[in-house]
Amino acid sequence: MLEARTVAVVGASARPDSFGHQLLVEITSGDPAIKAYPVNPRYDEIRGLPCLPSLAAVLEGKPS
Numbered sequence: 001m002l003e004a005r006t007v008a009v010v011g012a013s014a015r016p017d018s019f020g021h022q023l024l025v026e027i028t029s030g031d032p033a034i035k036a037y038p039v040n041p042r043y044d045e046i047r048g049l050p051c052l053p054s055l056a057a058v059l060e061g062k063p064s
Contacts, residue, residue: 005034008058012038014046021046 007027013020020040024047027036038046041053052058 006037007034008037008039008052008055010039010055012040012043012046012051014043024049 009020009024009027011020012024015021020038024036024038027034028047028049036049037058038049038051039053039055039058040046040051043051045051
């Protein structure tokens, strides 16, 4: 993961106390070249990023 340029965060969350939120914060606060895809069907957007409903949607490149 040290050289990853694209990361899907399955279970991303808008709740600041959750692991999924903290992981997304760490990824998006680092290298701006890294593309982060939050994945959680419960949200439309997290931290300004479109939230995808599934890993299949990440592969298709289709936001929810």
